[in-house]
Amino acid sequence: MTSAPSSKVATPPVAENFLLPAGLADGLPPEAGFEAAMVERLMASFARWGYERVKPPLLEFEDSLLAGPGEAMAAHTFRLMDPVSQRMMGLRADMTPQVGRIAASRLRKMPRPLRLSYAGQVLRVKGEQMRLQRQLGQVGVELIGAEGAAADAEVLLLPVEALRELGAPDVAVDINVPRLAPIILADLPPEARMELIAALDRKDTARVSERAGRHKETLLGLLRSVGPVETALPALLALKLPAAGEIERANLAETVALVRKAAPDLTLTIDATDQRGFEYHSGLAFTLLGRGVRGEFGRGGRYVNHAGEAATGFSLYLDTLLATLPVPARPKRVFVPFGAAADIGMTLRREGWVTVQGLSAVADARLEAKRLLCSHVLEGGRPVAVDG
Amino acid sequence: MPEVFVLALPKGRILKEVLPVLRKAGIEPEAEFADENSRALRFRTNRPDLEIIRVRSFDVATFVAFGAAQLGVAGNDVLLEFDYPEIYAPVDLNIGHCRLSVAEPAELSASDDPSRWSHIRVATKYPNVTRAHFAARGVQAECIKLSGAMELAPTLGLCRRIVDLVSSGATLRANNLVEIEKIAEVTSRLIVNRTAMKTFPREIGGLVEDLRRAAA
Numbered sequence: 001m002t003s004a005p006s007s008k009v010a011t012p013p014v015a016e017n018f019l020l021p022a023g024l025a026d027g028l029p030p031e032a033g034f035e036a037a038m039v040e041r042l043m044a045s046f047a048r049w050g051y052e053r054v055k056p057p058l059l060e061f062e063d064s065l066l067a068g069p070g071e072a073m074a075a076h077t078f079r080l081m082d083p084v085s086q087r088m089m090g091l092r093a094d095m096t097p098q099v100g101r102i103a104a105s106r107l108r109k110m111p112r113p114l115r116l117s118y119a120g121q122v123l124r125v126k127g128e129q130m131r132l133q134r135q136l137g138q139v140g141v142e143l144i145g146a147e148g149a150a151a152d153a154e155v156l157l158l159p160v161e162a163l164r165e166l167g168a169p170d171v172a173v174d175i176n177v178p179r180l181a182p183i184i185l186a187d188l189p190p191e192a193r194m195e196l197i198a199a200l201d202r203k204d205t206a207r208v209s210e211r212a213g214r215h216k217e218t219l220l221g222l223l224r225s226v227g228p229v230e231t232a233l234p235a236l237l238a239l240k241l242p243a244a245g246e247i248e249r250a251n252l253a254e255t256v257a258l259v260r261k262a263a264p265d266l267t268l269t270i271d272a273t274d275q276r277g278f279e280y281h282s283g284l285a286f287t288l289l290g291r292g293v294r295g296e297f298g299r300g301g302r303y304v305n306h307a308g309e310a311a312t313g314f315s316l317y318l319d320t321l322l323a324t325l326p327v328p329a330r331p332k333r334v335f336v337p338f339g340a341a342a343d344i345g346m347t348l349r350r351e352g353w354v355t356v357q358g359l360s361a362v363a364d365a366r367l368e369a370k371r372l373l374c375s376h377v378l379e380g381g382r383p384v385a386v387d388g
Numbered sequence: 389m390p391e392v393f394v395l396a397l398p399k400g401r402i403l404k405e406v407l408p409v410l411r412k413a414g415i416e417p418e419a420e421f422a423d424e425n426s427r428a429l430r431f432r433t434n435r436p437d438l439e440i441i442r443v444r445s446f447d448v449a450t451f452v453a454f455g456a457a458q459l460g461v462a463g464n465d466v467l468l469e470f471d472y473p474e475i476y477a478p479v480d481l482n483i484g485h486c487r488l489s490v491a492e493p494a495e496l497s498a499s500d501d502p503s504r505w506s507h508i509r510v511a512t513k514y515p516n517v518t519r520a521h522f523a524a525r526g527v528q529a530e531c532i533k534l535s536g537a538m539e540l541a542p543t544l545g546l547c548r549r550i551v552d553l554v555s556s557g558a559t560l561r562a563n564n565l566v567e568i569e570k571i572a573e574v575t576s577r578l579i580v581n582r583t584a585m586k587t588f589p590r591e592i593g594g595l596v597e598d599l600r601r602a603a604a
Contacts, residue, residue, distance in 0.1 A: 129473065
């Protein structure tokens, strides 16, 4: 063996080339398969409620992607130049605005209310403090052209049912009215208003009392009302609100009644001070949580789409689901040794087996089956468990 | 399944002030908790549904933000520094009073004109708060992150200004520093993990109310 001449560049260590950019990861078996199955099941749940799937493109022109409800996502969106049209394009950071655009444009003649569902990957320029991933799987629905409590309740109950069908433990819903605080504080200069809204969001009672001025009683009342619907709603109803706020509150009460009737055992809370992540929402909104689950399953709420239509919807994020639900055990796999009868594999697959075909002759088929993570091996024409 | 919630308390100064509040709320830690030499990190309380952990003050916020502890006690200095969206701060416990301030050597202060600053260098445990505070008035703050003994930085020429907690001001005086500006008043807050608050509204809400009454 001779040493390499010094003039040659040494091969870099291979492992370094495997590094992925921050917030991006490879999906591996069995999680990747499980994630795909989860998407299928969620989409099937949505379909049973009458929601039909649309498939928006990954990239759009910036002007259309960031118009209407998309505007709030501008800071999160990757941009690139389209060499064909020489126009700036954006890579979607959220699919909701895309579905809103489809409804307002190509599906404008479809009868309302229009029920659409979607599933896909989104990309964000920066991860969040508690969710560092920059690529997220998003699954959701939009209900377009319907106002009122019945529509709000449908869009809240649908993900609860779908999550429960998926086996998510102890789903809880926090109902929010992100518009209420801005309505109450409408007379304040923007800076003071923003500061109070942020303090409310953090439930910072001390700061709210200090800065709220003449709104102190109402804001502290809002903070006190945060909690289970059974106590939160009466507390909220006792508050004196501006007329616009009363409309929001009446719709909230009506929605809660509908949800309670349909899901009496659901953990349901109200938080009229929560603002986070409701950048484009214009009415009742909600957050889907799970006991002991870090982060949230998803969120949803009312907004106005590109054509000025009333719309509501929700998005679930697959990363939280994937971190929460146990990955099911690998299905039974049978190793079919090289040279087995041609039709045996097909017969087994028809019976529901997963077959792993041997591609060359081996000395010990049972050992080979184990090596390839098979639970069974074909012996004497039938699958036999490899252990036992 | 009975849930056990975890309350994260900061080591040191605040701990002594928190215990009377807990006691008033009917929460009594096990005897070993009072033993400062104990190596244990987790402690039982008289309530079967509540455990206590003792961690560094900055880590209280981290444990609560990630849901490893459902409740905690943290100064708003820590909350300002991290700004975790997952943390609620519903109760001002009215303990641990101090302030977060900018300080510099007395002789510098005599000749300094802050309106001429475009860039300053600051030693601090609070780089985010410091940067934001100075950025708001158009000054770029280059922060040197230290974990303690901030007062040494100006004396030994590491940099001329510091941002740190000040309570009596005795430490500053002893190091010939003067407080030139207050960034925030600091008190200890009861903090709560957002998801825990929403998914166990009765249990966590009850604990929050008990502590709110005890602190009043």
